[in-house]
Amino acid sequence: MKRSSLRMDRVDTPIIPTIAAMVRATPGTISLGQGVVSYGPPADAVAALPGLMSDVQLNKYQAVSGYGPLVAEIEAKLARENGLAVGANSAIMVTAGSNMAFLNSVLALADPGDEFILPMPYYFNQEMAIRMAGCVPVPVAVRDDWQLDVPALAAAITPRTRAIVTVSPNNPTGAVYHEADLRAVNALCARHGLYHFSDEAYEYFTYDGARHFSPGSIEGAQAHTLSFFSFSKNYGMASWRVGYVVYPADLFDAMNKVQDTNLICAPVPSQLLALQALQQGRALVEPKIAQLARVRASVHAALAELGDLVQFPRTQGAFYVLMKLPGVADALAFNQAMTERHKVATIPGFAFGLTDTRAANYQRLSYGALDADTVAEGVKRYVAAVRDWYKV
Numbered sequence: 001m002k003r004s005s006l007r008m009d010r011v012d013t014p015i016i017p018t019i020a021a022m023v024r025a026t027p028g029t030i031s032l033g034q035g036v037v038s039y040g041p042p043a044d045a046v047a048a049l050p051g052l053m054s055d056v057q058l059n060k061y062q063a064v065s066g067y068g069p070l071v072a073e074i075e076a077k078l079a080r081e082n083g084l085a086v087g088a089n090s091a092i093m094v095t096a097g098s099n100m101a102f103l104n105s106v107l108a109l110a111d112p113g114d115e116f117i118l119p120m121p122y123y124f125n126q127e128m129a130i131r132m133a134g135c136v137p138v139p140v141a142v143r144d145d146w147q148l149d150v151p152a153l154a155a156a157i158t159p160r161t162r163a164i165v166t167v168s169p170n171n172p173t174g175a176v177y178h179e180a181d182l183r184a185v186n187a188l189c190a191r192h193g194l195y196h197f198s199d200e201a202y203e204y205f206t207y208d209g210a211r212h213f214s215p216g217s218i219e220g221a222q223a224h225t226l227s228f229f230s231f232s233k234n235y236g237m238a239s240w241r242v243g244y245v246v247y248p249a250d251l252f253d254a255m256n257k258v259q260d261t262n263l264i265c266a267p268v269p270s271q272l273l274a275l276q277a278l279q280q281g282r283a284l285v286e287p288k289i290a291q292l293a294r295v296r297a298s299v300h301a302a303l304a305e306l307g308d309l310v311q312f313p314r315t316q317g318a319f320y321v322l323m324k325l326p327g328v329a330d331a332l333a334f335n336q337a338m339t340e341r342h343k344v345a346t347i348p349g350f351a352f353g354l355t356d357t358r359a360a361n362y363q364r365l366s367y368g369a370l371d372a373d374t375v376a377e378g379v380k381r382y383v384a385a386v387r388d389w390y391k392v
Contacts, residue, residue, distance in 0.1 A: 008132065011131045011132055012124070015348065015351035016034055019033045019034075019335065019346075019347060020033070022336060023339065026340055026343055029344060030343060030374060030377060031344075032378045032379070033345045033346055034347075034366065035171060035319070035368065036232070036236075036368065037236050037368045039236045039288055040237075041235050041236050041237050041273055041276075041277050042277055042280055044276075045273055045280070046273065048276060049272060052272045053269060058272075061265060062268055064093075064260050064264065064265055065256070066092060066093065066244065066271065067094065067272070070271050070278070071094065073278045074094070075092065078246065081282065082203075082214040083214060084214050084217045084227065084246060089222045089249050090216075090222040090246055090248060090249055091247060092244055092246055093244060093245050094271060094274075095243050095245065095259070096243070096263055096267065096270075097230065098229060098245075099243070100241075100263070102125075102129055102199070102228055102245075103132070104255060104258045104259055105197065105226050105245060106129055106133045106135060107133055107258045108254035108258050109162060109195060110133060110135050110163075111134075111135075113134065113136065114136070114160055114162040115158060116138065116163050116165055117157070117163070117164040118138065118165050119142050119167075120140060120352070120353040121173060121354050122137070122353050123167050123171045126165060126199070136160070138156050145175070145313045146174075146175035146313055146322070147181065148177055148178075148181040150181055150185060154188055157188075157192055157194070161194055163195040163196065163226075166182060166196070166198055166199065166215070167199040167201075168202075168317070169206060169212065169318040170202075171201075171202065171318055172322050172347070172349075172352045172364040173313075173318075174316070174317050174319070175317065176210040176212065176316045182198070182213055183215065185215070186221050186224075189224050190221070190223075190224055193224075195225070195248075196215055197226050198216060198226065198227045199228045200214060200227060202317055202319075203229065204282065204285050205233065205289060205317055206316060207296060207316050207317070209316075212317075215227070225248070226247045226248070227245065227246040228243065229245070230242075230243040234282075235274070235277040235278075235285065237273065240270040240273060240274070241266070242270045242271060295372050296319070298372070298379075300314055300321070302376070302380065303321065305383055306386055306387070309326070309390060309392055310386065311323070311324040312324065319366055319367050320367075322362060322363070322364050323363050324360050325361040325362070325386065325390070326360070327356075327359045327360050328357055328358070331361055332348060334363075335348050341388065342384055342388065343381060344382045344385055346366075346382065347363065347366075348362070348363060348364075349362020349364065365379070365382065367379075
């Protein structure tokens with residue numbers, strides 16, 4: 001009998017290609033969907049790549065854990081910016097994007113049937129990775145302001161739990177989790193013998209005085225904390241596919257087995273570009289974050305025109321707004337109508353685990369991928385689409 005894997009049957013179809021197909025079918029549509037930035041990596045670094053690749057030795061397989069100079073630069077960055085010292089108790093692995101680092105880690109430390117606790121709404125690719133490994137995602141609701149509900153996370157722990165996952169700044173909500181809550185989650189993991197998966201891909205994207213905190217910097221935390229980082233957002237390198245994870249050293253053999261089987265090593269040109277970007281550092285990104293902050297303010301102001309029809313906490317991170325609208329019978333039909341009638345696209349909340357669409361129609365809007373004028377026009381169309389659908 002020919003059939004697909006039962007594990008894959010349990011994995012939802014990715015929502016991004018579905019919405020992208022709607023956008024392609026309706027020329028002129030403004031997509032406020034995919035979570036990427038509008039800028040790219042440093043132009044001078046891209047221009048330097050042919051010269052950097054002239055060393056013929058770089059055409060051979062490189063170290064499984066990453067190109068040595070890049071790993072060294074990452075170590076310096078972690079110590080300088082995250083307070084995270086990589087030593088005898090931890091190791092770094094460079095991967096083809098942070099999503100791969102996450103999947104590598106799930107495969108390295110979990111067995112089929114093991115559970116991963118996910119604050120909900122969750123990042124859908126992580127839920128998918130857990131299912132692909134034959135493991136069980138356990139969604140746990142957060143508070144109304146999208147902050148963590150630590151007692152609820154504690155109550156979800158069972159004998160099969162292997163890890164608690166946090167994403168801060170958060171996708172899809174934009175919440176920057178309180179340091180005290182992240183410390184509490186990390187302590188909870190230590191107390192119960194669990195791993196803390198800390199996704200920090202949006203670490204630079206904070207506003208209004210909010211500060212990013214890395215749980216791996218807590219004294220003693222490196223023995224049970226895996227910290228995930230990405231070049232896709234900070235340095236506009238989404239298609240170059242470079243991310244990295246700091247993980248407990250006792251997982252070294254398992255992590256190497258996964259990486260060597262699936263990838264061998266991250267693409268060397270991408271690693272060289274990541275090194276060049278990291279050497280230019282955070283100062284390269286800060287003006288772009290400041291510009292995003294202004295776009296964010298204009299988005300919030302435009303959405304406020306919908307009054308009580310929409311609810312959204314003014315979160316302080318990433319480049320997303322997750323909005324709560326009145327419930328609908330068919331959430332995807334709402335997105336289809338927005339695209340066809342008003343030429344604007346967002347991502348439905350059911351992709352992030354908010355599946356009770358009759359109770360509430362959640363939509364994630366991303367304002368990072370386009371210039372300010374296009375975002376403004378897209379939000380204007382979105383407001384019109386919401387009013388049209390709900391006949392306001």
